[in-house]
Amino acid sequence: WEFLLSFFYTVRYPQLVLLLAAAAVSALDASERSSIESTYELTKYLEYQLKEIKDVYLTYLGPPFNEKDFSPPRPNSTALTLPSAATRLELWHGLENQARLAQNQRAYSILLAAVRELARSTLCPSLKTSLLHFCTGLDGLLGSISALMTTLGYALPASS
Amino acid sequence: MSKCKAALLAALQLRPHILLKVWFCTLTYSYFNVSLLNSLPVCPVLFTVGRNQYEKMGSDVTMLCGSLDNSTSVTWKVNGTDVRAPHRVEGPRLMLPKVNSSHNGLYSCFQNPHGERRDSINLRIGLPPREMSITCRSNTYPKGFYCSWQEHYPTFIPTMFEVDVQHNQRSLDVQDDPVHKNRCHVRFPEVFSSFLYHVNVTAVNALGKASSTFSFEESTIVKPDPPERVVATPVRNNPRRLEVSWNSPSTWPDINSFPLKYFLRYRPLIREQWQHVELSDSTTHTITDAYAGKEYIIQVAAKDTEIGTWSDWSVAVHATTWISEITSLLKWTLSSQTSPSSVPSSKAPQKAEPPVGRAARVLTFFSPLMLGMLLLFMW
Numbered sequence: 423w424e425f426l427l428s429f430f431y432t433v434r435y436p437q438l439v440l441l442l443a444a445a446a447v448s449a450l451d452a453s454e455r456s457s458i459e460s461t462y463e464l465t466k467y468l469e470y471q472l473k474e475i476k477d478v479y480l481t482y483l484g485p486p487f488n489e490k491d492f493s494p495p496r497p498n499s500t501a502l503t504l505p506s507a508a509t510r511l512e513l514w515h516g517l518e519n520q521a522r523l524a525q526n527q528r529a530y531s532i533l534l535a536a537v538r539e540l541a542r543s544t545l546c547p548s549l550k551t552s553l554l555h556f557c558t559g560l561d562g563l564l565g566s567i568s569a570l571m572t573t574l575g576y577a578l579p580a581s582s
Numbered sequence: 583m584s585k586c587k588a589a590l591l592a593a594l595q596l597r598p599h600i601l602l603k604v605w606f607c608t609l610t611y612s613y614f615n616v617s618l619l620n621s622l623p624v625c626p627v628l629f630t631v632g633r634n635q636y637e638k639m640g641s642d643v644t645m646l647c648g649s650l651d652n653s654t655s656v657t658w659k660v661n662g663t664d665v666r667a668p669h670r671v672e673g674p675r676l677m678l679p680k681v682n683s684s685h686n687g688l689y690s691c692f693q694n695p696h697g698e699r700r701d702s703i704n705l706r707i708g709l710p711p712r713e714m715s716i717t718c719r720s721n722t723y724p725k726g727f728y729c730s731w732q733e734h735y736p737t738f739i740p741t742m743f744e745v746d747v748q749h750n751q752r753s754l755d756v757q758d759d760p761v762h763k764n765r766c767h768v769r770f771p772e773v774f775s776s777f778l779y780h781v782n783v784t785a786v787n788a789l790g791k792a793s794s795t796f797s798f799e800e801s802t803i804v805k806p807d808p809p810e811r812v813v814a815t816p817v818r819n820n821p822r823r824l825e826v827s828w829n830s831p832s833t834w835p836d837i838n839s840f841p842l843k844y845f846l847r848y849r850p851l852i853r854e855q856w857q858h859v860e861l862s863d864s865t866t867h868t869i870t871d872a873y874a875g876k877e878y879i880i881q882v883a884a885k886d887t888e889i890g891t892w893s894d895w896s897v898a899v900h901a902t903t904w905i906s907e908i909t910s911l912l913k914w915t916l917s918s919q920t921s922p923s924s925v926p927s928s929k930a931p932q933k934a935e936p937p938v939g940r941a942a943r944v945l946t947f948f949s950p951l952m953l954g955m956l957l958l959f960m961w
Contacts (some may be wrong), residue, residue, distance in 0.1 A: 505774070506775075508772045509772070511725075514773060
């Protein structure tokens with residue numbers, strides 16, 4: 423459980439968000455721009471949803487997770503190969519859009535798998551529903567990213 | 583001969599072995615040298631300095647005269663005068679019970695019976711450090727952040743601070759702030775990190791040490807500086823509008839990759855209540871619901887579009903909405919009725935007649951008409 427919980431904190435939106443903001447400026451046509459913007463809005467909505475679910479989930483787990491100052495152990499970066507948004511600034515600046523999108527695709531796929539597993543093993547029905555609803559949103563996001571990559575002519579990463 | 587030099591030489595004749603403390607950015611101790619004094623650009627501050635002895639407030643203090651044995655008899659003086667506070671002398675020792683800040687001073691001991699000075703002790707009464715509160719902020723995201731700490735209780739004696747910042751089990755490089763004593767700067771080792779930053783500040787002085795810690799996540803401490811160069815101008819022929827423009831804070835390093843959004847607030851000078859407008863990353867805005875001819879106060883704040891908190895409000899700018907010349911004249915003539923010596927702000931015909939008489943005549947003739955016109959132009 424600690425692993426899955428930590429994952430909530432590890433995955434971030436900034437890469438995708440900023441990519442979209444930057445891409446929106448230089449996008450070629452209106453439909454591309456609009457799909458980038460709607461994907462961006464989706465990530466913001468999912469982040470909000472995730473925060474809400476996190477609070478409900480921690481309450482569901484009970485102590486010590488539901489305590490006010492609970493801070494999950496951050497995954498030891500050598501122990502687990504979780505994707506992390508953390509990067510050196512100059513590396514991030516130098517990333518190509520294709521690489522950015524591919525990284526995000528991979529990260530959200532892993533998150534989707536983790537949340538599906540959480541939903542499967544959650545006994546509380548309302549929480550299960552919330553988690554599955556979140557998975558639907560995440561799935562939609564993955565679809566948006568794939569569509570964007572195809573439109574921009576990038577090869578889609580092989581699904582793991 | 584400068585006054586400094588004269589005073590120094592006079593003092594030297596009395597006490598040839600004094601230590602001279604010269605004030606520059608760094609402190610240096612050296613024995614007096616006349617030629618050195620001639621070349622000094624500033625007057626050296628002259629005072630005799632002994633070794634420091636720091637003691638805790640409320641404690642009982644013992645001062646020992648040099649390394650004299652217990653049978654030696656000494657006389658003690660503080661700042662050149664007799665010790666007036668309650669005290670006890672036992673051989674080479676001076677005992678002061680329950681000290682407080684009034685005991686601060688330079689204590690000198692002189693061996694009896696010839697009165698050779700054997701020691702000088704600069705007694706400083708203080709307290710050991712206690713807990714501090716620490717805050718951190720990044721106004722230069724994603725470059726770096728700074729942390730400030732505040733002591734809740736004064737120590738009264740020199741206290742230094744050691745700062746340690748940990749992130750992902752690594753110690754980060756910490757730079758002192760050149761201006762602020764209780765502040766230090768750190769560069770972000772990476773961005774978008776979910777690992778917490780742990781700041782530990784240890785205050786150390788001669789009487790003890792105390793540590794305080796503060797932990798935070800990268801995104802929570804981001805707070806830009808306020809927007810700069812806010813300018814508000816009225817719009818000609820549009821009395822309900824004010825055009826406002828500003829610049830992003832110059833300390834924000836990468837406005838393209840990390841855009842800011844803005845918040846604008848404005849109110850007429852005479853009103854208490856603000857109106858607010860939240861804006862995206864545009865650095866201009868036109869207020870369209872201002873009252874004509876009124877002076878407004880306008881301020882702008884900034885925030886990263888994704889994370890962190892709003893900046894403080896910018897410096898307030900004042901602007902008055904446009905008002906037509908006719909309306910302005912009407913207002914002037916109306917106000918002249920109540921205060922005859924008032925001067926119109928816009929162009930008005932200057933005549934030789936006394937303003938009171940003239941205004942009164944105009945007013946009597948046109949007053950209902952003017953009020954009507956005034957209302958028309960205001961709205």
